[in-house]
Amino acid sequence: MQGLNITKIEEKIMEINPETCKHQPIYFAAVNINLNERTIGTVDVWRCGVCKKRFCEEKQLGIESIADIVGMPNIESDEKWAVVVSKIQKGKDKWKLVKLKENGTLNFETVDEKIIKLKIKNYKIEDDHHWSFLIDDNVRKAVEI
Numbered sequence: 001m002q003g004l005n006i007t008k009i010e011e012k013i014m015e016i017n018p019e020t021c022k023h024q025p026i027y028f029a030a031v032n033i034n035l036n037e038r039t040i041g042t043v044d045v046w047r048c049g050v051c052k053k054r055f056c057e058e059k060q061l062g063i064e065s066i067a068d069i070v071g072m073p074n075i076e077s078d079e080k081w082a083v084v085v086s087k088i089q090k091g092k093d094k095w096k097l098v099k100l101k102e103n104g105t106l107n108f109e110t111v112d113e114k115i116i117k118l119k120i121k122n123y124k125i126e127d128d129h130h131w132s133f134l135i136d137d138n139v140r141k142a143v144e145i
């Protein structure tokens with residue numbers, strides 16, 4: 001009897017650990033991306049009902065979601081979801097969903113498919129031509145880019 005209980009507790013610990021959880025993401029909320037006060041896209045935030053880990057999906061206005069097919073993208077425990085905004089690009093090319101570590105560099109793919117290195121400090125991009133914001137800080141908000 002006791003042995004069975006311990007197994008159950010172990011199973012529960014396994015479940016709520018985001019590393020071992022078999023995620024069951026459910027829709028949580030969205031962040032609206034606004035340009036000149038018009039919403040041009042959203043980041044949908046999904047949350048695992050078991051371990052509460054968050055998953056995000058970028059949605060450009062008018063483009064159908066493909067999340068159901070490809071599944072939820074993985075994010076490491078030392079990363080946070082963020083949006084990188086270009087100060088140069090226009091319209092839908094101005095923003096992109098990324099994963100940021102606390103510090104270091106981000107290999108960022110530009111619109112013309114070049115990889116550039118962006119400096120990260122405290123989960124923020126430090127660059128002359130780009131800035132960023134964290135999804136966690138803006139759930140259910142609209143962010144003007």
Ligand SMILES: [Zn+2]
Pocket residue numbers: 018021022023024048049050051052053
């Ligand atoms: Zn989970």
